[in-house]
Amino acid sequence: MELPRARLLAVSHELDEAELAALKFLSRDHVPWGRLEAVRSPHDLFEALQEKGVLEAGNPAFLRELLYYIGRMDLLVSHLGSSREQVWRELQAPGGARLPRLRYLLFQLYEDVTELDLSYFKSHLDKELPNSKLTRETTMLDILTEMEKRGLLGKNNLSMLKSLCEKINISLWNRIEDGLNHFGQEEMLITEEERVNTGRPEGHLVSSVAPDPPGSFNDSSQLLEAYKMTSRPCGVCLIMNNHNFAKAREGVLEHKHMKDRDGTDVDAAALRNVFSKLHFRVEEYRDLTAEGIRETVKSFQSKDHEDKDCFVCCILSHGKKGIIYGVDGQEVPIRELTTAFTAQNCNSLAGKPKVFFIQACQGDAFHKGVTIETDSGEQDSSVERDARFQFDCIPAEPDFLLGMATLQDYVSYRSTREGTWYIQALCQHLEYSCPRYLCFHKLIFGNT
Missing domain, CATH: 1.10.533.10 (Death Domain, Fas)
Incomplete structure (x- = not known):
């Protein structure tokens, strides 16, 4: 008995033109060019695959594989009675994958x-x-x-x-x-889902992955433990981007010389670009006061992250040791922000990686900026120093990583034209080194 026509029709009605084009491309090794060019609907394609014996009688394995690759996990559940995890296990088995x-x-x-x-x-x-x-x-x-x-x-x-x-x-x-x-x-x-183990070990973000034997999918016994990073979206990437510090300058005398953070929008754009490509839903908030920072963090703390695998928070602002400044010049301890996402305070992120990247300028101590000599010998006054930090900023529990722009008691630098050296280097590393079959956390933590 062949796959029920009603089931194929139901799946067909759920797919759009772009997904049909993707399915046709993925089916190229099973259906001749001429037959594919005659396909006008997903159901036409399914019939062609049945003619070629790929969609076998009573066995929708290849259809599950196709839907899995184009990310239609909802159809796996609603029409094929399967799940992401079940298909992942099928593709792990020897001969389980039919797609070259x-x-x-x-x-x-x-x-x-x-x-x-x-x-x-x-x-x-x-x-x-x-x-x-x-x-x-x-x-x-x-x-x-x-x-x-x-x-x-x-x-x-x-x-x-x-x-x-x-x-x-x-x-x-x-x-x-x-x-x-x-x-x-x-x-x-190899697919992204096969690059990671389904378990989440406490305290270890990722380790090395042994290569697969030629012609087979990854054997889970070859993998050291790693976080699952397969949800779509993978998670939220929250960007808090503070540029205009006029409110701080209007306040206490201590902040009269706190400059606007020119160049920070270049950083924010780079972060939006790279984390979008890594399947994160990016949300940016600009020019937050100290209270605004707290309220924003509180709102994401209270969200349900159950169907997400990771949380990333990028903070671009002025700061000093262990402190982030709001645009009003008021202080927010970094530890207050990270502690909001502990397992106790945000249960839906328990056991999942929480990653914080922080770029914060020093503020008043180095408000005039510094000049450096370029390779051409010219002076460049577009470079400013960033903050000094202490590292007692994250909870003493697993699943947290804090990436800082500088070591304790050292400055880092921000170009008013090209952004900060830290954020730009981070984004370039992710953009250059992150093929889609590798989870981004392997690139961040794989050698640490």
Whole structure:
């Protein structure tokens, strides 16, 4: 008996055009080009897969795999009676995955490409592909499909794709190359869910992961314990971005020289960009007073994070040892902010990583800024010193990490044009080094 037609129709009605395009691309190794081009609906695709024996009688395993890869966990539950965890276990089993890993690697490349990247791909391929295939509506999936059709891309032919990525965005190729190096030339890709254990050990964010044997999915026995980072969104990334300190200057004499934090919006933009790519829902709050900081933290403390795997908080402000300033010049202890998310105070984040990145300028002690000599020998007055910190700022319990802009009793620097050196380096590291099959916390904590 074949899969019930009503079930396939129900799933089909839930999928949009973009998801159909993704499913067609993922099914390329099972259905010929001509048959795929005739597909006009998800149900057409399911019928084609049944014709090829991929959707077997009474066995929707490949359909579960496809829905899992495009992130439609809701359909797994409502129409196929399965769950994310069940499919993950299926894909771990030897022979459990029917999708070639290279196919999924290319699909992940499509998801990582920005609109700007896509425009560059089109311009660089204008001599290789006809103009009719490079229109405004052309997606990265369309480009990859056309390259495959014309023999410009394949399992043993990645040279053109490599060359394009090197010209357009080297981080895209680094992700592909990492996959090649990690998994070998045959079966290369592994999903994010397979990179982590389903358990959450207390006190350890992540450790190294042994490579898979060629042609098989990751054996969980090879993994050291790590946090699960598979929810979508992965969690909230809260950004508290303080720029305008006019209220502080209008207040007590101590803060008359507290400058506005020019350059902080560059940092906020970089954080928004990278954490969006890492599947976090980014929420930014600007120019908060001390009370505003407390109220914002309290509001996120009271939220239900049960269906999220992580919480990230980025604080960009003036400060001093163990202190963050509101734009009114009033102080908020860092420990007060982090303690709000302990297991006792925020139960839905118990056992989950809570990560704080703090960039805070010193304020009055170094209000005039400093000059440094550039490589050209010119003086640059656009650089200001940041805060000194103490490190008794986080609760004495597991699952917390505090990333500071400087060591205790040392200053760090902020460019009024290019942002802070710490935040920019952090974002560049994540942007460059985080292929989608690696959880971001491995890159942050993997070598600590």
